[in-house]
Amino acid sequence: MVKKYFTVGPSQIYPKLPMILNNAVKQDILSLSHRGSEFKKIYGQTSDRLKLLLRIPKDYQVLFVSSALEAMERTIQGLVEKRSFHLITGAFGKSWAKIAIQLGKEVETLEVDPNIEVKIDEIKIPKNSELICITQNETSLGVYLPEKKIEELRKKNPGKILAVDIVSSVPYVNLNFKYIDVAFFSVQKGFGLPAGLGVIIISPRALEKIEELFKKGLNTGSYHSLKNLFSKALEFQTPETPNVLTIYLLNEVLKDMLKIGIKKIRQQTDKKAAVLYNFFENHKNYSPFIKIKKFQSKTTLVIDVNGNSEKLRKKLSKKGFVIASGYGDNKQNHIRIANFPTQTLKDIRKMLKYLV
Numbered sequence: 001m002v003k004k005y006f007t008v009g010p011s012q013i014y015p016k017l018p019m020i021l022n023n024a025v026k027q028d029i030l031s032l033s034h035r036g037s038e039f040k041k042i043y044g045q046t047s048d049r050l051k052l053l054l055r056i057p058k059d060y061q062v063l064f065v066s067s068a069l070e071a072m073e074r075t076i077q078g079l080v081e082k083r084s085f086h087l088i089t090g091a092f093g094k095s096w097a098k099i100a101i102q103l104g105k106e107v108e109t110l111e112v113d114p115n116i117e118v119k120i121d122e123i124k125i126p127k128n129s130e131l132i133c134i135t136q137n138e139t140s141l142g143v144y145l146p147e148k149k150i151e152e153l154r155k156k157n158p159g160k161i162l163a164v165d166i167v168s169s170v171p172y173v174n175l176n177f178k179y180i181d182v183a184f185f186s187v188q189k190g191f192g193l194p195a196g197l198g199v200i201i202i203s204p205r206a207l208e209k210i211e212e213l214f215k216k217g218l219n220t221g222s223y224h225s226l227k228n229l230f231s232k233a234l235e236f237q238t239p240e241t242p243n244v245l246t247i248y249l250l251n252e253v254l255k256d257m258l259k260i261g262i263k264k265i266r267q268q269t270d271k272k273a274a275v276l277y278n279f280f281e282n283h284k285n286y287s288p289f290i291k292i293k294k295f296q297s298k299t300t301l302v303i304d305v306n307g308n309s310e311k312l313r314k315k316l317s318k319k320g321f322v323i324a325s326g327y328g329d330n331k332q333n334h335i336r337i338a339n340f341p342t343q344t345l346k347d348i349r350k351m352l353k354y355l356v
């Protein structure tokens, strides 16, 4: 049976991926030297296409790491001398704060209940925090923090560096990068690729801060420090032998997405999300965990199913649909459903038939 993956990552693969993989083998990408001109060309194209798709300014840099968790660590290491501030709406935000603690930083956290109206842009950030860390789309509970509110928060705190985790909302999320200093994601969610590649997008302002900390003689990391990653990236190189194959795959998927157009991809996501939310809002036993509309994630939906998570997952699995359980303590009470560009409306409708 062909399975359809509605899991929140790894997820349903990009439809053209088998063909792209095949081409990669044919073109000897698997034996490609990462020091040669062909790799540099792939890195450069990937960077350009990502900037084009997400409207990232030209003077920002695109860096490759191994995962989003690594990106969290690198961001703290490279951009925080003493204090970081973390806005937390769930488990991934907590992980980021934990990493900062493990790296010996003074960590200030604000945990907010995503079912209570919070004025994100009016949050008071302690004066001495250097970095604001925000999980824009919290995959554990299906929380989406509106782009405009995050940008407002940065405008009100002009002296601080703002870093956002966009792992499970990219490429849907529509940020004005003018107000974003660091954004990162891994590719096994919204891009429908195999895991093992993280991407960090970094602003010139953040690069200045990295340089400043480095000059102070602080320990900002070793081979994968943001400084080292950046200086190599200037020549489309990486410090280590990178995940060349997945960079190649990302480049090809970006090419395809540019052909489709980001506007259309976002519209389709909105349309599918409306079908999903409408179904669960009118269901007699199940309901979206997040009640406040503007905080409901369009890309990772969390549904409260009253302890029936395992039962439902087994039932759907028999029909060929794989969905995710709740996260952590919510394992039994929630199901999580991905609505990335790779999940089709047709498959969503088919799956929902088994949930009535």
Ligand SMILES: *Cc1c(COP(=O)(O)O)cnc(C)c1O
Residues within 6 Å of the ligand: 009, 066, 067, 068, 069, 070, 092, 135, 137, 138, 139, 165, 166, 167, 168, 186, 187
């Ligand atoms: C999946 C996820 C991560 C972790 O990604 P890895 O690639 O496993 O490191 C981090 N943040 C969010 C919001 C996620 O959904």
